Amino acid sequence: MTPLMLKLHRWLGLVFGGLVLIAAITAVALNHQDQVRRWAGETTMGHSPFGRGPRVLAVDPGNPLAQLAGTDDGLFRSEDGGLTWEEAVLPWPAEHVVAIQFTPGKPDEVHLALAGIGVLRSLDRGETWEDVALPFQPVEGVRICGLAIDRAGQLVVLTRQGIWMRNTVGSWTERRAPGKSGVDSAAVQVAYQLHDGRFWGAWGVPLTDGVSIALIVLVATGYGLYSVRLWRRRGARQPRSLRPLVPAPDPHAPASLPGVAAAAAQHP
Amino acid sequence: MSLFRIPACLLASLMVWLAVGTVAAADDEAPEVYEKVYLTLPQALGIALPAEDAVEERVLAPTRAQRRRIERALGRKLPEATWHVHRSHREGRTTGWAFAMDEQGKYYPITFIVGLTPDGAVRDVAVMVYREKRGDAVHRRRFLNQFQDKTVEDPLMVNRDIVHLTGATVSSWSIAAGVRKAVVIHEVLLREEGSRP
Numbered sequence: 198m199t200p201l202m203l204k205l206h207r208w209l210g211l212v213f214g215g216l217v218l219i220a221a222i223t224a225v226a227l228n229h230q231d232q233v234r235r236w237a238g239e240t241t242m243g244h245s246p247f248g249r250g251p252r253v254l255a256v257d258p259g260n261p262l263a264q265l266a267g268t269d270d271g272l273f274r275s276e277d278g279g280l281t282w283e284e285a286v287l288p289w290p291a292e293h294v295v296a297i298q299f300t301p302g303k304p305d306e307v308h309l310a311l312a313g314i315g316v317l318r319s320l321d322r323g324e325t326w327e328d329v330a331l332p333f334q335p336v337e338g339v340r341i342c343g344l345a346i347d348r349a350g351q352l353v354v355l356t357r358q359g360i361w362m363r364n365t366v367g368s369w370t371e372r373r374a375p376g377k378s379g380v381d382s383a384a385v386q387v388a389y390q391l392h393d394g395r396f397w398g399a400w401g402v403p404l405t406d407g408v409s410i411a412l413i414v415l416v417a418t419g420y421g422l423y424s425v426r427l428w429r430r431r432g433a434r435q436p437r438s439l440r441p442l443v444p445a446p447d448p449h450a451p452a453s454l455p456g457v458a459a460a461a462a463q464h465p
Numbered sequence: 466m467s468l469f470r471i472p473a474c475l476l477a478s479l480m481v482w483l484a485v486g487t488v489a490a491a492d493d494e495a496p497e498v499y500e501k502v503y504l505t506l507p508q509a510l511g512i513a514l515p516a517e518d519a520v521e522e523r524v525l526a527p528t529r530a531q532r533r534r535i536e537r538a539l540g541r542k543l544p545e546a547t548w549h550v551h552r553s554h555r556e557g558r559t560t561g562w563a564f565a566m567d568e569q570g571k572y573y574p575i576t577f578i579v580g581l582t583p584d585g586a587v588r589d590v591a592v593m594v595y596r597e598k599r600g601d602a603v604h605r606r607r608f609l610n611q612f613q614d615k616t617v618e619d620p621l622m623v624n625r626d627i628v629h630l631t632g633a634t635v636s637s638w639s640i641a642a643g644v645r646k647a648v649v650i651h652e653v654l655l656r657e658e659g660s661r662p
Contacts, residue, residue, distance in 0.1 A: 270624070285540060286538065286539065287540045287541075288540055288541035290623050290624050290625070290638065292624065324537055324540075325536045325539075325540055326540055326541050327542050328569075397631055401632065402602075411478075
């Protein structure tokens with residue numbers, strides 16, 4: 198291995214080692230963020246949407262002091278025009294709030310869109326929520342980008358693949374850009390599944406078993422092959438104590454050989 | 466050279482397995498009728514409650530105000546009018562509560578049991594029936610053990626104090642939501658009784 202290769206390996210090792218360290222530390226911190234917050238004197242639920250990636254804000258049309266603010270990791274409610282906030286409890290993880298929409302003409306009704314989770318509806322101005330049945334699955338990659346409600350009460354959901362509209366009866370229709378099917382090819386779906394966890398969720402255990410068994414077989418056969426080779430070598434050798442240090446002269450060898458002639462001359 | 470043939474064959478087999486598995490997983494999306502019973506109710510009660518104590522079933526019917534309190538704490542409407550709960554007791558003293566409940570999974574409900582101590586801390590959680598083809602890893606202890614000793618003071622929310630399982634995201638949410646429901650119902654309806662001798 199050349200010095201250049203050695204240097205390359207050393208630097209790559211350092212860089213990737215650092216990345217692994219950062220990933221491991223942040224994973225531990227994220228898994229135990231609740232405890233970290235407690236140690237930092239924060240309560241489990243945060244106090245305001247600020248500093249937590251605020252994304253959207255909606256004002257109650259019936260009460261301008263009542264506001265809802267959505268962030269990357271929560272929904273917050275204020276009853277005093279934004280001076281104080283409390284975190285709203287949602288049935289699902291309140292992640293990536295992308296839209297909050299009060300229904301025109303129904304001040305108590307509000308819809309909430311969570312990008313990778315779904316749409317929730319509240320009939321009591323955001324105190325309790327219920328799941329809105331969607332014709333697609335956001336958890337499977339059809340991410341929601343926005344939401345609107347028109348005066349007729351028709352719900353419009355914007356996704357990465359098109360627009361879905363729900364009429365007042367509750368049936369959905371899809372609108373797509375012409376010429377685009379919006380459905381990924383099988384190969385792209387497989388690629389997505391390999392990376393979004395669905396594949397590993399379904400096949401992770403048998404695959405891990407397979408890899409483990411393969412490793413066990415590899416190591417066991419490696420030891421076996423090494424033992425066989427060692428045994429053969431030992432079997433081929435003579436015991437060291439019986440081996441003569443100087444090869445004995447062959448009595449049937451022709452006398453013309455120089456070595457034998459010299460030995461005969463020295464020991465007549 | 467022959468030494469390298471065995472690892473090469475194993476590697477090739479692994480890659481073929483991976484490819485076949487990937488293609489099989491790709492067209493696996495439609496909800497199928499599938500039901501896996503892990504525990505019957507008596508078995509589940511044996512996990513959720515102290516084994517040697519007597520068990521009785523009880524029906525909880527909240528008042529409108531209590532229901533409102535529970536719904537506000539959970540942030541969602543509850544469709545049930547009443548809840549069935551099992552109480553374990555010894556010498557007249559409550560030793561635990563168990564809620565056998567259904568929570569909506571991705572397509573079908575998941576049936577599981579939540580065992581609580583008299584104080585309302587989670588003693589144990591166990592999946593009884595799982596009805597979807599994928600995501601049944603939520604019945605494994607490495608997921609369910611996270612709930613032990615949680616109380617109503619904890620968020621009991623995925624990505625807060627519960628780590629979801631990859632490939633079983635919605636099922637993880639559902640189990641977490643169900644456990645939270647159990648501890649909140651206990652807090653509103655049973656705490657006083659549980660702490661009474």
